[in-house]
Amino acid sequence: MTHIKQFIFITLITLSGINTSNAQDLNHQSTQNLLNGFISTINNDFDKVKNAKGSPYISDIFEVVKLKRFGDKTFYGRYDANLGEMQLKLDNDTIVLNNAEKYEITFVMGKKIYKSYNYKNDDDILKQGFLVVLGETDSMAFLKEEVVKYYEEKPSTNGYDEAKPAEYKRSKDVFYYRSGDDITLLPQKRKDFLKLFPKNSEDLKEFIKENKISLKDGEDLITLFKHIKTL
Structure with a gap:
């Protein structure tokens, strides 16, 4: 069973006295060594x-990612959209970022950016988790929450209906x-x-109409945001 571990980078950097510029020069092995003592185990149900x-993941494959606080240093990461967790692969361990901390994570291949925020979801529940940045300025942003839901097994109840x-x-x-800062x-x-x-x-009313923009479509919202930045 793969070990899932949680760590807090900001505590790590503070205690080890390493600033961002120094962190850029760390190699893989030294990073692993620094993490020792700052990792706690999370019990996730892997059998489930x-x-x-x-799959609970947006992509099952670990992809090359960068964490802003570590500069150009690269890791391998994937996002669990069921648990709202960002996972990183280090050697034989899979570690989970503490989403109570502030992170900016870029998936290098598609330049997809996740940031951790405090926000209320559509069920009005306060959450701390990762949102995809569709477009952003200092004063505003369009963000996206990716969601994967888990449905329990449903056995046949009478022998005639199909088990799920x-x-x-x-x-x-x-x-x-x-x-x-309000989301x-x-x-x-x-x-x-x-x-x-x-x-x-x-202006926006006309742009939305002419370009057939859907406010429920991520790509359309990216197009709309780019237009808003020109106003």
């Missing part, structure tokens, strides 16, 4: 993952709007969305 259909195995299923993405659900109705930008509402 193994025996279920589908445990399964992970990708749910619809949930979109958010950051204004300053709220991004309005899905056009009239409500335009209220976010009262000075440019007419």
Whole structure:
């Protein structure tokens, strides 16, 4: 069974007295050594993952990632969208970032950026977790929550209905709007969305109409954000 471990980079850097510029020069082995003593084990149910259909991960493969606080140093990471966890692969261990800390993680191949935030989800539950950055300035951002839900196994109840195995299923993405430090659900109705930008509402209304922008589509929101930056 793979070891899942949790660590807090900010504590590591503080205690070891290493600043960001020095961290860029660390090699893989020295990083592993530094992590010793700052890792605690998390008990995850791997049998659940193994025996279920589908996957809790956005991609099962560990991809090359960079953590902003470590500069150009690269790791291998993947995102568990069921647990809301960012995993890194180091030697024979899989370690989990403590999402209560502030992180900015870039998946190098697709330049996809995750940041950790405090926010309320669409069920009005306060969470600390990772959101994908669709577009960002100092004052605002469009963000996306990727969600995979787990459904328990359903045995046949009478011998006639079909049993259903445990399964992970990708749910619809949930979109958010950051204004300053406040993160709220991004309005899905056009009239409500335009209220976010009262000075440019007419321009945005026309742009959304001409380009057939859907406020429920991530790629469309990226296009829309790029236009907003030009206003």
